[in-house]
Amino acid sequence: MSEGEPLEPEAVEEDPYICRCERVKKSEIVDAIRSGVRDMNQLKAMVRAGLGGCNGKTCTDLILRIYKEEGIPLSEVTLPTHRPLVAEVHLGDFATQKEEDDEENQNADQ
């Protein structure tokens, strides 16, 4: 881009990703909502939005906005199970941790 050229606003994507972890597009969520889904846990099961690594940190609010756009009062919507943000940890680290703890305990016993 040459200097001084004005920034063009990017076109709004027609069918954006709502859940980036699981690559779920808005249209899939709209279809599920229109089929009658009001429990966001069930929505998660059907389209996988919120099942990825971030546990729904990005998509939950966006989906609530889609419910509003669809004219559904949020009082009719059940929120998904709240889960903390996770950093995915290797299974081996848990196993090793256990062994290290045991070794430390043994050393302490001596």
Added chain:
Amino acid sequence: MPTNKTYDVIVVGCGSVGNPTAYHLAEAGKKVLVLDRRPAAGQGDNKAAIGGVRATHSDPGKISACLESLNIIANWEEKHGFDVGWKPGGYCFPVYDETIEKSLKDLIPYQKKYGLDIKWVGPEEIKEIIPGVNPVGLRGGTYSPGDGQVSSILLPVAFQREAMKNGAEYRFNEKVIGYLREGDKITGVKTDKGSYSSEWVVLAAGADAAAHSELLGIDIPVTPDSHEAGITAPIKHFLAPLVVDLRPGPEGKTANFYFGQNREGQIIFCYTPKDLFIGTNRESISEFLPVLAGRMVTLIPSFKNLLIRRIWRGCYPMTPDGIPIIDYATGLEGLVLAVGMCGQGLMLGPGVGKNIASMIIDGKHLIPDEAQDCFRYDRDFYKKDKEALK
């Protein structure tokens, strides 16, 4: 407020058993109402299941019911055009212990008698079935290729949608607070939002079942205990079967453990604690991952690289002998009990639901007599010979 609407059958509980029961009844033309206190189908302990569906059991009741479940689940997408996450691949029990080898081998002729496709295979074959399995001391194991896995979060949607196509009504966020009765006949259900009449009521309330003892005036011997499970980030597909290691763990915390790879490529796992966590507390416990990790990494060393994504707990509604109650309620007309699935509701539910539909419509079980006897409500729950394969 809806009052005194009349149905052929009211199903109390829209979980792993109630939901397929409604599906089979509606498909047969019955007017069905399903009630659940939660906001959608399968949102209780059903969705906590890791998804294994096996007919590999040690009693004719569970073998027969689960063979029917496998038939329903494996053919679902072809029949109804809805993907339930079915993954064939069987169940494999790798064995390192002489006593376990004997008990599993002794069961095989009995399992075959009730129609299960199962065989004992040697260590070389186990190494092919479970790539990367620890070969040290491996004696062989059982393999039942007809078993498989299903998505415990998609299956409830599938049953509800088909049941609704056939006219079944579902009412969520509605709690059953009592029963309508005339003498010894149950004639309907009272909820926190209304009353509904019916010819039949099916109690499929899972971990809540015992709370209905008082409402019904009968003893329902179901006590929940809580089990933990987890899932990893996806990895390349390498594991076809659900794997069960029946050895108690050297750490003194685990009675056995099991895992599989789901259709998304995630490893999904669970263990049976040596000392049960009685009750319905579903909060995670800090020892779960360190204990489980030790077992997983010992059995398949390369599992050390798996990335843990999420853990959760769900309840097993246990009967004293570990076998469900699927029977007409003694002393109460118009009531069928489908309770105490003992952590196997997901795999039992589709077959059990079909059997219950037959009990109501034709007045008889579909499963063989010996299988019915296993599930009887008036059996001795405390007899000595315990279930060999839980």
